[in-house]
Amino acid sequence: MIRKDRKMEDIGEILATLQVCDSLHVAFSDGEYPYVLPFSYGVDYEDGHFVFYIHTDQKGKKNDLIEKNPHVSIEADIVYDYYPVGGKYISCSYASVVGKGTIETVEKDEYDHAMDLIVLHYGYEGFSYDKELIRTFTIYKITLDSYSGRCHYKIDEQSF
16 A cells, blocks of 8 residues: 555444445456456454445356355445545545455345344345345345555645
């Protein structure tokens, strides 16, 4: 990381960022190139690790890739504002998190916890979702082994 002044190190700040991002981009190993998909997600901080829950169909390319290699990378970001700086260029206020970890299938008895976090993430805490329908999906848990957060916020006077 070149700009050390933009690094986020506080767990609470990183979790707060992850709680306002719209989607989680997950990169799966797929031979020569990664296979990247966006997901709706829920996030938590458990036992010293950031943990994400995503749901998907029971079959598909991503499921096959997960079976072959459970190592994934993630990215989530939010752009708050674009603004001109001194009439010379345009900058933006943003926050982002990237990380590496492993993905595993969630057991059916843990689906309620995972779905509660997902619906909470999108502002529907306590939503009564169709539990029978949800059990036809596959829910995955991603546990990060490493992560990095960055942020930049607009300030009134910037000198570069």
